[in-house]
Amino acid sequence: MTEIKLGIAGLGTVAQGVLELIRRNNALMRQRSGVSLRVVRVASRRAKPEIDLQGAHFSTDIEDLLTDPNVDMILELIGGDTTALDLIRRGLAANKPVVTANKAILAAHGNELMAGRGRQLLRFEAAVAGAIPIIQGLSGGLAANRLGGLFGIINGTCNYIFGEMEANGTAFDEVLAEAQRLGYAEADPSFDIDGIDAAHKLTILLALGFTGSFDLSAVFVEGIRHVTVADIRFAQELGFKIKHLGIIQNTDAGVEARVHCALVPGDALLANVNGVMNAVQINSDGAGETLFSGPGAGGEATASAVLSDVLALGALMASGNGIGVPSESDQSSERLSDQPALVSMSDVSCANYLRIPTVDQPGVFAQVTQALSEFSISIDAAIQHEASSNQSAVDIVLLTDDVVEGTMNAALERLQRLDIVAADIVRLRVAPTL
Numbered sequence: 001m002t003e004i005k006l007g008i009a010g011l012g013t014v015a016q017g018v019l020e021l022i023r024r025n026n027a028l029m030r031q032r033s034g035v036s037l038r039v040v041r042v043a044s045r046r047a048k049p050e051i052d053l054q055g056a057h058f059s060t061d062i063e064d065l066l067t068d069p070n071v072d073m074i075l076e077l078i079g080g081d082t083t084a085l086d087l088i089r090r091g092l093a094a095n096k097p098v099v100t101a102n103k104a105i106l107a108a109h110g111n112e113l114m115a116g117r118g119r120q121l122l123r124f125e126a127a128v129a130g131a132i133p134i135i136q137g138l139s140g141g142l143a144a145n146r147l148g149g150l151f152g153i154i155n156g157t158c159n160y161i162f163g164e165m166e167a168n169g170t171a172f173d174e175v176l177a178e179a180q181r182l183g184y185a186e187a188d189p190s191f192d193i194d195g196i197d198a199a200h201k202l203t204i205l206l207a208l209g210f211t212g213s214f215d216l217s218a219v220f221v222e223g224i225r226h227v228t229v230a231d232i233r234f235a236q237e238l239g240f241k242i243k244h245l246g247i248i249q250n251t252d253a254g255v256e257a258r259v260h261c262a263l264v265p266g267d268a269l270l271a272n273v274n275g276v277m278n279a280v281q282i283n284s285d286g287a288g289e290t291l292f293s294g295p296g297a298g299g300e301a302t303a304s305a306v307l308s309d310v311l312a313l314g315a316l317m318a319s320g321n322g323i324g325v326p327s328e329s330d331q332s333s334e335r336l337s338d339q340p341a342l343v344s345m346s347d348v349s350c351a352n353y354l355r356i357p358t359v360d361q362p363g364v365f366a367q368v369t370q371a372l373s374e375f376s377i378s379i380d381a382a383i384q385h386e387a388s389s390n391q392s393a394v395d396i397v398l399l400t401d402d403v404v405e406g407t408m409n410a411a412l413e414r415l416q417r418l419d420i421v422a423a424d425i426v427r428l429r430v431a432p433t434l
């Protein structure tokens with residue numbers, strides 16, 4: 001039985017989840033994988049907390065993980081960028097297997113880190129969608145398939161916020177504060193609500209399943225700040241739910257990669273993924289439609305994904321499979337040989353939901369439809385309720401047919417300038433057929 005000695009960087013929620021799962025399930029893991037885990041060193045800048053470190057040495061110097069010859073594998077669970085990136089780079093350079101949950105670092109430095117030894121030594125199942133084995137799913141389970149599209153709820157905080165707004169009519173700011181209190185949101189919650197966290201995750205999925213290259217700039221990003229309870233209610237009236245989605249589509253023109261709010265038909269599988277749960281639907285030529293779903297955040301849920309990497313690497317080490325010994329073929333990062341073109345967002349075509357706050361006077365609806373017809377945009381559905389006595393503006397809600405993004409943006413600029421438009425127009429895209 002091979003024992004793998006772990007060095008853990010960080011002692012936050014995920015690291016504590018790792019310690020707890022090892023304490024509870026080490027015998028089970030040993031039975032399944034043939035390796036036994038022992039935590040020999042924990043390093044965290046915070047003072048030693050009152051938790052059971054299972055006999056591991058504790059220090060406040062992350063450097064100790066690199067210099068201790070007893071550490072077989074490094075778990076980077078500190079988050080952030082500079083220190084974490086330095087630790088990963090130096091661990092790999094020292095030929096040590098490294099497991100990380102750091103999506104921001106992979107999105108920004110994935111090409112560098114996965115080149116050479118990194119391809120063999122670096123694992124990051126926990127970086128995308130918490131407990132869901134989506135990295136294994138894409139690069140292992142579905143590896144034989146050509147992928148047509150991927151649609152994911154990959155930020156639990158946004159999903160939780162929309163769920164609470166829908167269920168209780170609670171305002172956005174109030175629900176966000178609750179998400180922070182519950183520990184779902186990132187340290188800087190703008191990463192969640194401005195779509196950056198989802199873009200990091202989608203960049204990883206894009207690289208693994210579609211392009212072979214980590215390129216954050218290829219992903220169009222929009223957050224959720226502009227969505228109100230009124231939009232959620234109007235969307236319901238039209239038969240949709242609003243979700244914040246990561247979307248990758250393989251089209252004839254190339255690959256589209258985008259993160260934004262989307263109207264999803266109320267009976268679609270993704271429409272019914274609630275709370276902090278994540279889900280990723282993948283359409284592929286061989287396997288057809290597959291759906292992965294589970295908790296997208298949380299200590300033990302994320303730790304489960306971290307430990308799946310630890311066990312996979314540990315099993316390779318135990319098999320004497322040459323892990324840590326670079327061969328000629330793993331010196332360069334292999335990209336997909338027929339790397340597809342990326343479609344610019346301005347060329348993406350989709351239907352749109354528009355909520356146009358207008359002054360309450362005759363002829364307003366005609367002016368709006370006239371402006372849209374100047375851009376050849378057809379309307380698929382419309383809602384206009386009577387203004388209540390205390391309302392100064394009345395919403396016109398429209399659902400357009402498919403329109404190219406560039407044209408829709410030009411039409412929105414034109415609409416926003418009309419004198420009868422009383423406040424900012426809310427535009428949300430309709431999800432492609434899932």
Ligand code: HSE
Nearest residue numbers: 155156157185186297
């Ligand atoms: N803040 C992230 C989320 C945590 O809400 O999904 C998991 O990456």
